[in-house]
Amino acid sequence: MRIGLRIFFGFFLIVGLATVLTLRVFVQEVKPGVRQAMEDTLIDTAHVLAALAADDMQAGRIADGDFARRMAALREAPVNADVWGLHKDSIGYRVYVTDAGGIVRYDSTGTDVGRDYSRWNDVYLTLRGQYGARSTRSDPEDEASTVMYVAAPIRDGDRIIGALTVAKPNAAMAPFIARSQHRILLYGGLLIGTACVIGLACTLWLVHGLRRLRGYARAVAAGERAEMPLRGTSELAELGRAVQGMRERLEDKQYVEHYIHTLTHEMKSPLAAIGGAAELLQEDMPAADRERFVANIRAQSGRLETMIRKLLALAEVEQRQRLETREPVQLGALLARLCAELEPRARHRGVALRLQAPPGPDVVAGDPFLLRQAIANLLENAIDFAPQDSDIAVALERRGAQLAITVADHGPGIPDYALPRVFERFYSLPRPRGADKSTGLGLCFAREVAALHHGSVRLANRPGGGALAELELPAD
Structure with a gap:
């Protein structure tokens, strides 16, 4: 029962x-x-x-x-x-x-x-x-x-x-x-009825609070981002805050352990490259080889720096349960600025950015800095995988109560084995033309930002070839 x-x-x-x-x-x-x-x-x-x-x-x-x-x-x-x-x-x-x-x-x-x-x-x-x-x-x-x-x-x-x-x-x-007995029975029946209504109301209130607390606990157990649903000074709210405090302490411990494990694993490769190059530099070698090893040390150091910076940004986003502040963000204007900023990088790789943002309401409520970083990650991924002399279609469209940003390229697409894992932390595919792999944190960051804004992000293969990234956000 x-x-x-x-x-x-x-x-x-x-x-x-x-x-x-x-x-x-x-x-x-x-x-x-x-x-x-x-x-x-x-x-x-x-x-x-x-x-x-x-x-x-x-x-x-x-x-x-x-x-x-x-x-x-x-x-x-x-x-x-x-x-x-x-x-x-x-x-x-x-x-x-x-x-x-x-x-x-x-x-x-x-x-x-x-x-x-x-x-x-x-x-x-x-x-x-x-x-x-x-x-x-x-x-x-x-x-x-x-x-x-x-x-x-x-x-x-x-x-x-x-x-x-x-x-x-x-x-x-x-x-x-x-007459007295009838009135006593009448008021007694009303008393029982009122007591039943009060009891039912109290039971529903208690059960509703327990169900919300249970839903919160299940969401936490499933690893979902969830906000503690109970407020006030009631015993249920106190229990909810105790569960939330326990969750935060456990999550902090697991989070640190997990990040230490993954970070040390990802740092092994660049550190090994830096250590090997440093040992070789201690020997006499031609100037050209020395310059090559020095460049390798700089590249791996830059990779470590980028990884640590992005990891800190991702950790900050993942630890948030909600946005502290929200403000109107015009997605059309934001996309135009991002395309202008990334245009030199795209031109260097022989890629053209094509923006389609039709006039109309394009405002969402959110954090402009986080949204900018998330969209930039999608655009940078497309630039890295797009073949030379191709273009990337960047579009903004309204879908009912949602605003959708799509980024479509003509690259090799995503292998079937990688589709379920592209949003995992540190998971990255080899770049075309022999470029180094990325940190594997950009898509994970975009997913967390979308969740904070009550939206979603998807990555799939286009029917005609290439990849299609979509970011949906609730319109304001």
Whole structure:
């Protein structure tokens, strides 16, 4: 299972269980809570009515006195109330009064007058000075038919002369209980839904960051130029910076080791030539031979100097992950200047440079110095391989959102075995007319510059003979 699903399901499980347990407790507590509140109200009501009924009870007219008449009028009085969205149009109390022996002397419903209630808890306990209450089913087969009875003593001074009981069906509170439970479940569902959305958003954020970090790590492992994608102060960004720091340290170590190995390998040949010529110069020899060996030392020294200079430039470019500054560069004007600068070298080799740069937008955003060096390397390669009395076609054209620079010569082309390796560091093919091989760093430099500018460079054989180099860059 993917880490994103694990995180989401784990979050959902924890939040879901916590919410379900909380809702269950709330729902289970609603009914007893409402009934406790109702019982508290019945206690207050019973004591108030008991105080109002005391005079009639003492006078022996509880069944037909002022208390009975007022209670009868109260049952007939209209009620029009809205309680939390529920309409109430009648009084739901039942009131009965018993004497000191527990015999019913008044019943607001008129049904149980004269009956013996002395054994019911509400009457029995109240007549003995205790708190009397009970909950009894009106229908023994129906659990929902329970009625709550709460009694209060009727006193004559300190003597208890009767008990007044107020009764109210628990079913009267059922709509309020159901409404409260419905609202709790509704908000609980919204809470779970919101928690799921938040959990999903957090999971997606975390997974997105991990995927970007994974993509960065894979690009680094593949040796690609990649920029650390995470910013800020989050833990993922800190992890990304730690990975980046580790990468840079490892790359620096490997880079130095690799360059030392390749540089020493490439320097063996010119150093051996210089050493051999120096040993021969210690002997007596004709002036012509001496001049030839001196020229050889100068040529090999120049080759070493060029190699070191280009290697330093390539190392600087390869270590960059992005361009620090970008500015508009007009490729048409840049090509014209380069062709003018390289024209003497081309003429010396009997080659003509033909530039085709049609008018139109030709601006890219980048480093003008690096672009100049990269394009110069492509042009110099073409000049070195072009046959005498031929020309090199240099063109600038727009390809959608890209600007393409092409350099085409009529030379021998690239052998099939060399095509996959032409952009390798220090890889170089023999030059025509017995010229020395190059440092093998120019095309590698051009590739790195193209990558820094989010472009590409290609080298291939032309169908009609010769080589074709293409440098594509995003137009600004």
